[in-house]
Amino acid sequence: MDDLEVRQLRYFVAVAEELHFGRAALRLGMAQPPLSRAIRELERRLGVRLLERTTRHVSLTPAGEVLLRDAKPALDAVAAAGRRARHAGRAEPGLRLAMKADYDGGLLPRILAAYRLEPAALPVELVLVGRGEQLPALREGRADVALLPVPLADDRGLDVEPLLTEPRLVALASTDPLADRPRLRVADLAGRTLPDGTPADRDGRPPTAVTAGPSPLAEAPPRRLDLAQIFNLIELGSIVWFPPASVARRHPRPGVVYRTVEDLGPITLALAWPQDSRSPAVAALVRTATTVAATAARP
């Protein structure tokens, strides 16, 4: 008579994020009355009021805020358990590496080549995800290791091993007035629009800043552009872009020039994996990757 159920937590999170039973029910793909009842039942089990509601307004009680904060990691843990078990049962187990396409510092081919020679190696399956989606992929058990920029906003439950630090450049239209100057400063680019639609601030926007996850129907979802779109907009002078040097090197393109920005902070790529991973395959990949990165660092 004590145990919460996953379904109840899912329902509660939906309502707590929407603060609206109707919209939450819609999001959950069900009718509103059963949702109201389910929340009521959850409150009864806990013996605690979670939501203060009138017909015009729904708000979280302190207990509700606590539960909202704790429920999400709990749901993640359950989902991860399922995904990992599912993956472990596949006939041919592989090592799933989550990364954003091209953001490997140019190391990936060498890492994978070296890794294949390891005795503990498994076939590597690349899980290509969008910007900032490496961590969720790891936490939800869709990947076994992730390649991502550090520092992380939240590295709880993870082990992290930095691989390499590389400078970032700026990508400009070749017709841009600034393209004539061989070296720039961040201040020269202040106010320019970035690929995600936000204006460049004076830090050149640290790449891990916007990792809040899918916000509760936020009014302005950040623009998600693919490479072709990005280059198109750069060429037209609509946006500027701060790719790491290795990404720029891999994408030479007429109409787009790369320039160094003197005071733009570098980016550090790292491997991350669940702390409780006792997989020798993961351990071998980490070992291999650090070795490759170290040898690549001294040219």
Add this chain to the structure above:
Amino acid sequence: MDDLEVRQLRYFVAVAEELHFGRAALRLGMAQPPLSRAIRELERRLGVRLLERTTRHVSLTPAGEVLLRDAKPALDAVAAAGRRARHAGRAEPGLRLAMKADYDGGLLPRILAAYRLEPAALPVELVLVGRGEQLPALREGRADVALLPVPLADDRGLDVEPLLTEPRLVALASTDPLADRPRLRVADLAGRTLPDGTPADRDGRPPTAVTAGPSPLAEAPPRRLDLAQIFNLIELGSIVWFPPASVARRHPRPGVVYRTVEDLGPITLALAWPQDSRSPAVAALVRTATTVAATAARP
């Protein structure tokens, strides 16, 4: 069609630990056939075989082992979410401190006195638990902070702040031949029985060693003695005991003598709390406790 349910995980853990459907059903308080069906349904959802079973033998598949490992933290997370929400909803919120009775290094009165003066202080509720039960209490949301010996076997998800290190003594019957010698070495006590029924090894058994949690009906559950029983057995010469100095100081007793053991490692007490705790009350307690411990250290 994707989500696991808490009930399914609980059932699976029971079977995976017992490796016997009948006993697992007994432990879960249900009949065996529905349990068999539930596991079958779980396997169907995951699309993975978790248990290899004949009528004579049940064993885990690799996927089953992965799930068993991941399911327990997931269940803990769900239980903790419920407990914390329940606690947060109480009219008068308190700070729950899990500890083993008396194992506070003698600091607790001063810590609590100083803590009460803090502006962020809440009423402190002591959660007295058995040896090695502080961590589970924390992880399952039964406590907000724990006072326990470090290093921890598993500190994932926790922040830890050491408070003080104190020597351990040995408690012997006053009639014991060794009682005449003012100073002893661990080797002198090798082979003596400890309160938990195990023989003393040459380290004097680090106090965090046997924290594996309630093992799956292990054949020899460690003896759990209370203080009166311990003293009784010491007096009779049946066991020896290695209490920290502060515990010994608090329990003078005729028929029992305390002696220093030259090469017995000291014990370090620390506070631990969930990494995601953003409670100012916890922060204030930690700050207060470290201050008190620091001032107590230089007499």
Add this chain to the structure above:
DNA sequence: GGTCATCCATACCTTCACGGTATCAATGCC
């Protein structure tokens, strides 16, 4: 090697929790 006890699976039944529809009632807005 035959008999037997053990133990997981199957068959079948009952109950109740969950979800749906229709409707009420309270609340804020114009």
Add this chain to the structure above:
DNA sequence: GGCATTGATACCGTGAAGGTATGGATGACC
């Protein structure tokens, strides 16, 4: 004060979960 919005209630049907009875395979023992 009328009205639209929105959460709660009433009522119903379906299906999942649990129970009992029983089957059938397997290892043990004589």
